[in-house]
Amino acid sequence: MDYFKEFPDEKGFFGEYGGSFVPPELQVEMDKITDAYYTISKSHDFINELRSIRKHFQGRPTPVYYCKNLSEICGGRIYLKREDLNHTGAHKLNHCMGEGLLAKYMGKKKLIAETGAGQHGVALATAAAYFGLECEIHMGEVDIAKEHPNVVRMKLLGAKVVPVTHGLKTLKEAVDSAFDAYLKDPVNSIYCIGSVVGPHPFPMMVRDFQHVVGVEAREQFIEMTGELPDAVTACVGGGSNSIGIFSGFIKDSDVELYGVEPAGRSLKIGDHACSLSYGKPGILHGFKSYLLQDEKGNPEPVYSIASGLDYPGSGPEHCMLKDTGRVKYVTADDKECLEAFYKLSRKEGIIPALESSHAVAYGMKYAKENKRKSILVNLSGRGDKDIDFVVDNYGTGEEFL
Numbered sequence: 001m002d003y004f005k006e007f008p009d010e011k012g013f014f015g016e017y018g019g020s021f022v023p024p025e026l027q028v029e030m031d032k033i034t035d036a037y038y039t040i041s042k043s044h045d046f047i048n049e050l051r052s053i054r055k056h057f058q059g060r061p062t063p064v065y066y067c068k069n070l071s072e073i074c075g076g077r078i079y080l081k082r083e084d085l086n087h088t089g090a091h092k093l094n095h096c097m098g099e100g101l102l103a104k105y106m107g108k109k110k111l112i113a114e115t116g117a118g119q120h121g122v123a124l125a126t127a128a129a130y131f132g133l134e135c136e137i138h139m140g141e142v143d144i145a146k147e148h149p150n151v152v153r154m155k156l157l158g159a160k161v162v163p164v165t166h167g168l169k170t171l172k173e174a175v176d177s178a179f180d181a182y183l184k185d186p187v188n189s190i191y192c193i194g195s196v197v198g199p200h201p202f203p204m205m206v207r208d209f210q211h212v213v214g215v216e217a218r219e220q221f222i223e224m225t226g227e228l229p230d231a232v233t234a235c236v237g238g239g240s241n242s243i244g245i246f247s248g249f250i251k252d253s254d255v256e257l258y259g260v261e262p263a264g265r266s267l268k269i270g271d272h273a274c275s276l277s278y279g280k281p282g283i284l285h286g287f288k289s290y291l292l293q294d295e296k297g298n299p300e301p302v303y304s305i306a307s308g309l310d311y312p313g314s315g316p317e318h319c320m321l322k323d324t325g326r327v328k329y330v331t332a333d334d335k336e337c338l339e340a341f342y343k344l345s346r347k348e349g350i351i352p353a354l355e356s357s358h359a360v361a362y363g364m365k366y367a368k369e370n371k372r373k374s375i376l377v378n379l380s381g382r383g384d385k386d387i388d389f390v391v392d393n394y395g396t397g398e399e400f401l
Protein backbone atom coordinates (compact mmCIF):
# COMPACT_ATOMS: atom_id res chain seq x y z
CA MET A 1 0.00 0.00 0.00
CA ASP A 2 1.08 3.56 -0.63
CA TYR A 3 2.84 5.04 2.39
CA PHE A 4 1.03 8.38 2.14
CA LYS A 5 -2.39 6.73 1.87
CA GLU A 6 -1.64 4.44 4.78
CA PHE A 7 -0.26 7.08 7.17
CA PRO A 8 -1.97 8.60 8.95
CA ASP A 9 -5.08 6.40 9.23
CA GLU A 10 -8.54 8.02 9.14
CA LYS A 11 -8.31 8.90 12.84
CA GLY A 12 -4.97 10.60 12.36
CA PHE A 13 -2.75 7.87 13.79
CA PHE A 14 0.75 7.06 12.64
CA GLY A 15 1.00 3.64 14.23
CA GLU A 16 0.16 4.30 17.88
CA TYR A 17 1.07 8.01 17.73
CA GLY A 18 -0.86 11.13 16.79
CA GLY A 19 -4.65 11.03 16.91
CA SER A 20 -6.69 13.78 18.47
CA PHE A 21 -7.02 14.09 22.24
CA VAL A 22 -8.98 17.31 22.64
CA PRO A 23 -12.19 18.47 24.36
CA PRO A 24 -15.40 17.78 22.37
CA GLU A 25 -15.91 21.46 21.43
CA LEU A 26 -12.45 21.55 19.87
CA GLN A 27 -12.94 18.15 18.21
CA VAL A 28 -15.92 19.58 16.31
CA GLU A 29 -13.62 22.25 14.86
CA MET A 30 -10.84 19.78 14.08
CA ASP A 31 -13.34 17.61 12.19
CA LYS A 32 -14.45 20.64 10.16
CA ILE A 33 -10.85 21.47 9.27
CA THR A 34 -10.17 17.82 8.37
CA ASP A 35 -13.21 17.61 6.08
CA ALA A 36 -12.41 20.95 4.46
CA TYR A 37 -8.79 19.94 3.92
CA TYR A 38 -9.69 16.62 2.30
CA THR A 39 -12.10 18.34 -0.08
CA ILE A 40 -10.30 21.59 -0.83
CA SER A 41 -6.77 20.23 -1.13
CA LYS A 42 -7.87 18.00 -4.01
CA SER A 43 -9.49 20.79 -6.03
CA HIS A 44 -7.68 22.03 -9.12
CA ASP A 45 -8.12 25.66 -8.07
CA PHE A 46 -6.39 25.04 -4.74
CA ILE A 47 -3.56 23.02 -6.25
CA ASN A 48 -2.96 25.53 -9.01
CA GLU A 49 -3.08 28.53 -6.71
CA LEU A 50 -0.62 26.91 -4.28
CA ARG A 51 1.69 25.99 -7.14
CA SER A 52 1.64 29.54 -8.44
CA ILE A 53 2.28 31.01 -4.97
CA ARG A 54 5.26 28.72 -4.48
CA LYS A 55 6.81 29.74 -7.75
CA HIS A 56 6.06 33.46 -7.94
CA PHE A 57 5.83 34.53 -4.29
CA GLN A 58 8.05 32.09 -2.37
CA GLY A 59 10.74 31.64 -4.98
CA ARG A 60 10.54 27.85 -5.26
CA PRO A 61 12.15 25.60 -6.18
CA THR A 62 14.99 26.38 -3.75
CA PRO A 63 18.36 25.08 -4.98
CA VAL A 64 20.41 22.10 -3.91
CA TYR A 65 24.02 23.17 -3.39
CA TYR A 66 27.24 21.16 -3.19
CA CYS A 67 29.47 22.37 -0.32
CA LYS A 68 32.86 21.98 -1.97
CA ASN A 69 34.92 23.64 0.76
CA LEU A 70 33.22 21.98 3.69
CA SER A 71 33.37 18.60 1.94
CA GLU A 72 37.12 19.00 1.41
CA ILE A 73 37.59 19.65 5.12
CA CYS A 74 35.39 16.77 6.26
CA GLY A 75 36.03 14.09 3.68
CA GLY A 76 32.67 12.94 2.31
CA ARG A 77 30.32 14.93 0.08
CA ILE A 78 27.98 17.40 1.76
CA TYR A 79 25.01 18.92 -0.07
CA LEU A 80 22.46 21.45 1.18
CA LYS A 81 18.80 21.85 0.31
CA ARG A 82 18.60 25.64 0.54
CA GLU A 83 15.33 26.25 2.40
CA ASP A 84 17.07 29.32 3.83
CA LEU A 85 16.47 30.88 0.40
CA ASN A 86 12.72 30.40 0.66
CA HIS A 87 10.95 33.79 1.10
CA THR A 88 11.13 34.87 4.81
CA GLY A 89 14.24 32.74 5.24
CA ALA A 90 12.98 29.35 6.35
CA HIS A 91 10.93 26.31 5.36
CA LYS A 92 7.97 27.41 7.48
CA LEU A 93 6.42 29.51 4.73
CA ASN A 94 5.73 26.24 2.87
CA HIS A 95 3.03 25.20 5.34
CA CYS A 96 1.94 28.73 6.26
CA MET A 97 0.96 29.56 2.68
CA GLY A 98 -0.88 26.23 2.54
CA GLU A 99 -2.68 26.92 5.81
CA GLY A 100 -3.46 30.50 4.74
CA LEU A 101 -4.87 29.31 1.45
CA LEU A 102 -7.01 26.73 3.24
CA ALA A 103 -8.25 29.46 5.63
CA LYS A 104 -9.21 31.60 2.65
CA TYR A 105 -11.16 28.77 1.00
CA MET A 106 -12.89 28.08 4.35
CA GLY A 107 -13.94 31.73 4.64
CA LYS A 108 -11.93 32.41 7.84
CA LYS A 109 -10.97 35.96 8.83
CA LYS A 110 -8.14 35.42 11.29
CA LEU A 111 -5.05 33.22 11.61
CA ILE A 112 -3.92 32.35 15.17
CA ALA A 113 -0.68 30.64 16.12
CA GLU A 114 2.19 30.30 18.54
CA THR A 115 5.83 30.88 17.70
CA GLY A 116 9.17 29.87 19.24
CA ALA A 117 12.06 31.49 17.41
CA GLY A 118 9.56 33.78 15.69
CA GLN A 119 10.04 32.08 12.33
CA HIS A 120 6.57 30.56 12.28
CA GLY A 121 5.08 33.86 13.42
CA VAL A 122 6.82 35.76 10.64
CA ALA A 123 5.86 33.16 8.05
CA LEU A 124 2.22 33.15 9.17
CA ALA A 125 2.07 36.95 9.35
CA THR A 126 3.43 36.96 5.80
CA ALA A 127 0.71 34.56 4.67
CA ALA A 128 -1.92 36.68 6.44
CA ALA A 129 -0.70 39.83 4.68
CA TYR A 130 -0.72 38.01 1.33
CA PHE A 131 -4.27 36.70 1.77
CA GLY A 132 -5.62 39.84 3.49
CA LEU A 133 -6.39 38.04 6.78
CA GLU A 134 -5.92 39.17 10.41
CA CYS A 135 -3.14 37.48 12.35
CA GLU A 136 -2.53 36.92 16.08
CA ILE A 137 0.76 35.41 17.24
CA HIS A 138 1.41 34.11 20.77
CA MET A 139 5.02 34.17 21.88
CA GLY A 140 6.86 33.50 25.15
CA GLU A 141 8.45 36.57 26.75
CA VAL A 142 11.86 34.87 26.82
CA ASP A 143 11.71 34.32 23.07
CA ILE A 144 10.41 37.85 22.47
CA ALA A 145 13.58 39.19 24.09
CA LYS A 146 15.85 36.75 22.25
CA GLU A 147 14.30 37.10 18.81
CA HIS A 148 13.67 40.84 18.67
CA PRO A 149 14.07 41.27 14.87
CA ASN A 150 11.36 38.71 14.20
CA VAL A 151 9.00 40.47 16.61
CA VAL A 152 9.52 43.69 14.67
CA ARG A 153 8.94 41.85 11.39
CA MET A 154 5.63 40.40 12.59
CA LYS A 155 4.43 43.85 13.62
CA LEU A 156 5.46 45.37 10.29
CA LEU A 157 3.53 42.60 8.54
CA GLY A 158 0.44 43.62 10.50
CA ALA A 159 0.25 40.83 13.09
CA LYS A 160 -0.73 41.29 16.73
CA VAL A 161 1.97 39.79 18.98
CA VAL A 162 0.61 38.46 22.31
CA PRO A 163 3.35 38.03 24.98
CA VAL A 164 3.04 34.85 27.08
CA THR A 165 4.19 35.41 30.65
CA HIS A 166 3.56 32.14 32.50
CA GLY A 167 5.76 29.08 33.10
CA LEU A 168 9.10 29.04 31.30
CA LYS A 169 7.71 31.70 28.92
CA THR A 170 8.80 29.80 25.80
CA LEU A 171 7.24 27.66 23.09
CA LYS A 172 5.19 25.21 25.15
CA GLU A 173 3.36 27.97 27.04
CA ALA A 174 2.83 29.86 23.78
CA VAL A 175 1.03 26.82 22.33
CA ASP A 176 -1.32 26.69 25.34
CA SER A 177 -2.05 30.39 25.03
CA ALA A 178 -2.75 30.22 21.28
CA PHE A 179 -5.11 27.25 21.75
CA ASP A 180 -7.08 29.19 24.38
CA ALA A 181 -7.42 32.20 22.07
CA TYR A 182 -8.58 30.01 19.19
CA LEU A 183 -11.28 28.33 21.29
CA LYS A 184 -12.80 31.75 21.99
CA ASP A 185 -13.77 32.19 18.33
CA PRO A 186 -13.35 29.05 16.22
CA VAL A 187 -15.92 30.20 13.67
CA ASN A 188 -14.04 33.21 12.33
CA SER A 189 -10.52 32.12 13.17
CA ILE A 190 -8.32 29.15 12.37
CA TYR A 191 -5.44 27.79 14.38
CA CYS A 192 -2.34 27.36 12.23
CA ILE A 193 0.12 25.12 13.97
CA GLY A 194 3.81 25.72 13.30
CA SER A 195 4.97 22.15 12.84
CA VAL A 196 3.85 18.54 12.32
CA VAL A 197 2.40 18.46 15.84
CA GLY A 198 -0.98 18.97 17.52
CA PRO A 199 -4.22 17.05 16.95
CA HIS A 200 -5.21 15.49 13.61
CA PRO A 201 -5.29 16.83 10.87
CA PHE A 202 -2.29 19.13 11.54
CA PRO A 203 0.56 16.58 11.48
CA MET A 204 -0.76 15.27 8.16
CA MET A 205 -1.57 18.67 6.67
CA VAL A 206 1.75 20.25 7.55
CA ARG A 207 3.59 17.16 6.28
CA ASP A 208 1.73 17.37 2.99
CA PHE A 209 2.58 21.07 2.61
CA GLN A 210 6.26 20.42 3.43
CA HIS A 211 6.46 17.40 1.12
CA VAL A 212 7.48 19.75 -1.71
CA VAL A 213 10.93 20.08 -0.11
CA GLY A 214 11.65 16.36 -0.43
CA VAL A 215 10.14 16.04 -3.89
CA GLU A 216 12.23 18.92 -5.24
CA ALA A 217 15.39 17.80 -3.44
CA ARG A 218 15.18 14.24 -4.77
CA GLU A 219 14.74 15.41 -8.35
CA GLN A 220 17.49 18.03 -8.04
CA PHE A 221 19.94 15.66 -6.42
CA ILE A 222 19.48 13.05 -9.14
CA GLU A 223 19.80 15.71 -11.83
CA MET A 224 23.04 16.97 -10.26
CA THR A 225 24.76 13.68 -9.49
CA GLY A 226 22.93 10.98 -11.45
CA GLU A 227 22.14 9.10 -8.23
CA LEU A 228 20.36 9.31 -4.90
CA PRO A 229 22.19 10.60 -1.82
CA ASP A 230 23.49 7.95 0.58
CA ALA A 231 21.96 9.85 3.48
CA VAL A 232 19.58 12.72 4.19
CA THR A 233 19.57 14.68 7.44
CA ALA A 234 17.54 17.45 9.05
CA CYS A 235 17.05 18.92 12.52
CA VAL A 236 13.98 17.88 14.49
CA GLY A 237 12.07 20.24 16.74
CA GLY A 238 8.41 19.52 16.08
CA GLY A 239 9.66 17.87 12.92
CA SER A 240 8.23 19.72 9.92
CA ASN A 241 11.35 20.50 7.89
CA SER A 242 12.68 17.00 8.53
CA ILE A 243 9.45 15.23 7.59
CA GLY A 244 9.30 17.46 4.50
CA ILE A 245 12.63 16.31 3.17
CA PHE A 246 12.42 12.71 4.53
CA SER A 247 9.03 12.16 2.89
CA GLY A 248 10.65 12.64 -0.52
CA PHE A 249 12.99 9.70 0.16
CA ILE A 250 10.89 7.49 2.41
CA LYS A 251 10.27 4.89 -0.30
CA ASP A 252 13.97 4.78 -1.29
CA SER A 253 14.96 2.16 1.25
CA ASP A 254 18.68 2.52 0.46
CA VAL A 255 18.72 6.17 1.50
CA GLU A 256 19.62 6.51 5.19
CA LEU A 257 17.56 9.13 7.03
CA TYR A 258 18.86 10.93 10.15
CA GLY A 259 16.82 13.25 12.35
CA VAL A 260 18.99 15.45 14.58
CA GLU A 261 17.74 16.43 18.02
CA PRO A 262 19.21 19.24 20.16
CA ALA A 263 21.34 17.87 23.03
CA GLY A 264 21.75 21.40 24.43
CA ARG A 265 24.09 21.98 27.40
CA SER A 266 23.96 18.44 28.84
CA LEU A 267 21.64 15.46 29.04
CA LYS A 268 20.26 16.55 32.44
CA ILE A 269 16.56 17.37 32.67
CA GLY A 270 16.01 20.91 31.47
CA ASP A 271 19.27 21.07 29.53
CA HIS A 272 18.19 19.50 26.22
CA ALA A 273 15.13 18.74 24.07
CA CYS A 274 15.78 15.23 22.71
CA SER A 275 12.24 13.89 23.00
CA LEU A 276 12.64 11.06 20.48
CA SER A 277 15.98 9.93 21.89
CA TYR A 278 15.12 10.14 25.59
CA GLY A 279 11.34 10.62 25.90
CA LYS A 280 8.52 8.13 26.56
CA PRO A 281 5.12 7.96 24.86
CA GLY A 282 2.65 10.45 26.32
CA ILE A 283 0.03 13.02 25.41
CA LEU A 284 0.56 16.77 25.08
CA HIS A 285 -1.26 19.45 23.07
CA GLY A 286 -3.86 16.99 21.82
CA PHE A 287 -1.69 14.25 20.32
CA LYS A 288 0.36 11.24 21.39
CA SER A 289 4.11 11.29 20.86
CA TYR A 290 7.43 10.65 22.52
CA LEU A 291 7.51 13.18 25.30
CA LEU A 292 10.07 14.36 27.84
CA GLN A 293 7.95 13.95 30.94
CA ASP A 294 8.12 13.36 34.69
CA GLU A 295 6.56 10.35 36.49
CA LYS A 296 3.20 12.12 36.57
CA GLY A 297 3.19 12.64 32.82
CA ASN A 298 3.80 16.38 33.01
CA PRO A 299 6.11 17.72 30.31
CA GLU A 300 9.63 18.41 31.54
CA PRO A 301 11.33 21.74 30.93
CA VAL A 302 13.42 21.71 27.77
CA TYR A 303 16.24 23.83 26.42
CA SER A 304 18.17 24.34 23.21
CA ILE A 305 20.41 27.12 21.99
CA ALA A 306 17.98 27.18 19.03
CA SER A 307 14.59 28.50 20.16
CA GLY A 308 12.82 26.70 17.32
CA LEU A 309 13.86 23.29 18.65
CA ASP A 310 12.93 23.55 22.34
CA TYR A 311 9.73 21.54 22.40
CA PRO A 312 9.21 18.56 24.76
CA GLY A 313 7.34 16.43 22.19
CA SER A 314 7.78 15.49 18.57
CA GLY A 315 5.68 14.90 15.46
CA PRO A 316 3.77 11.57 15.61
CA GLU A 317 5.08 10.46 12.24
CA HIS A 318 8.64 10.75 13.58
CA CYS A 319 7.68 8.61 16.57
CA MET A 320 6.45 5.89 14.24
CA LEU A 321 9.51 6.18 11.99
CA LYS A 322 11.73 5.84 15.06
CA ASP A 323 9.94 2.65 16.16
CA THR A 324 10.10 1.11 12.67
CA GLY A 325 13.76 2.11 12.40
CA ARG A 326 13.26 3.79 9.00
CA VAL A 327 14.69 7.02 10.45
CA LYS A 328 17.57 7.08 12.94
CA TYR A 329 17.45 9.83 15.55
CA VAL A 330 20.79 11.27 16.60
CA THR A 331 21.81 14.36 18.55
CA ALA A 332 24.03 17.43 18.29
CA ASP A 333 24.76 19.61 21.32
CA ASP A 334 25.12 23.40 21.54
CA LYS A 335 28.86 23.27 20.98
CA GLU A 336 28.62 21.11 17.84
CA CYS A 337 25.84 23.39 16.63
CA LEU A 338 27.99 26.51 17.10
CA GLU A 339 30.96 24.92 15.38
CA ALA A 340 28.76 24.11 12.37
CA PHE A 341 27.29 27.63 12.45
CA TYR A 342 30.74 29.25 12.27
CA LYS A 343 32.18 26.72 9.80
CA LEU A 344 29.38 26.99 7.26
CA SER A 345 29.51 30.79 7.51
CA ARG A 346 33.26 31.01 7.05
CA LYS A 347 33.89 28.17 4.60
CA GLU A 348 30.83 28.43 2.36
CA GLY A 349 29.53 31.98 2.84
CA ILE A 350 26.20 30.73 4.17
CA ILE A 351 25.07 31.78 7.67
CA PRO A 352 22.69 29.04 8.86
CA ALA A 353 19.94 29.28 11.47
CA LEU A 354 20.98 27.76 14.81
CA GLU A 355 18.24 25.15 14.31
CA SER A 356 19.63 24.12 10.93
CA SER A 357 23.19 24.19 12.31
CA HIS A 358 22.33 21.02 14.26
CA ALA A 359 21.73 19.23 10.94
CA VAL A 360 24.89 20.72 9.44
CA ALA A 361 26.81 19.45 12.49
CA TYR A 362 25.55 15.93 11.89
CA GLY A 363 26.23 16.26 8.15
CA MET A 364 29.87 17.13 8.94
CA LYS A 365 30.18 14.24 11.36
CA TYR A 366 28.70 11.80 8.83
CA ALA A 367 31.02 13.09 6.10
CA LYS A 368 34.04 12.57 8.36
CA GLU A 369 32.99 9.01 9.15
CA ASN A 370 31.88 8.12 5.59
CA LYS A 371 34.47 9.56 3.26
CA ARG A 372 33.04 7.88 0.15
CA LYS A 373 29.44 8.77 0.80
CA SER A 374 27.14 11.74 0.16
CA ILE A 375 24.80 13.41 2.63
CA LEU A 376 22.06 15.88 1.84
CA VAL A 377 21.40 18.34 4.67
CA ASN A 378 18.13 20.25 4.85
CA LEU A 379 19.25 23.80 5.59
CA SER A 380 15.90 24.75 7.08
CA GLY A 381 16.63 28.45 7.56
CA ARG A 382 19.06 31.33 7.45
CA GLY A 383 20.86 32.65 10.50
CA ASP A 384 20.22 36.40 10.27
CA LYS A 385 17.84 36.17 13.23
CA ASP A 386 20.61 34.58 15.35
CA ILE A 387 23.68 36.67 14.57
CA ASP A 388 23.36 39.19 17.44
CA PHE A 389 22.72 36.44 19.98
CA VAL A 390 25.64 34.35 18.77
CA VAL A 391 28.17 37.16 18.49
CA ASP A 392 27.18 38.74 21.85
CA ASN A 393 27.55 35.38 23.61
CA TYR A 394 30.28 33.55 21.70
CA GLY A 395 32.13 36.16 19.64
CA THR A 396 33.14 35.67 16.03
CA GLY A 397 34.05 32.06 16.73
CA GLU A 398 37.77 31.92 15.95
CA GLU A 399 38.23 29.03 18.39
CA PHE A 400 35.68 26.95 16.47
CA LEU A 401 37.39 27.19 13.07
Ligand SMILES: *Cc1c(COP(=O)(O)O)cnc(C)c1O
Binds near residue numbers: 356
Ligand atom coordinates in the same frame (compact mmCIF):
# COMPACT_ATOMS: atom_id res chain seq x y z
C1 LIG B 1 11.10 26.37 13.43
C2 LIG B 1 12.34 25.98 12.81
C3 LIG B 1 12.83 24.67 12.91
C4 LIG B 1 12.17 23.62 13.75
O1 LIG B 1 10.90 23.24 13.36
P1 LIG B 1 10.60 21.85 12.68
O2 LIG B 1 9.14 21.78 12.69
O3 LIG B 1 11.25 20.78 13.50
O4 LIG B 1 11.16 21.90 11.32
C5 LIG B 1 13.98 24.34 12.25
N1 LIG B 1 14.66 25.25 11.53
C6 LIG B 1 14.24 26.52 11.41
C7 LIG B 1 15.03 27.48 10.60
C8 LIG B 1 13.08 26.93 12.04
O5 LIG B 1 12.66 28.18 11.92
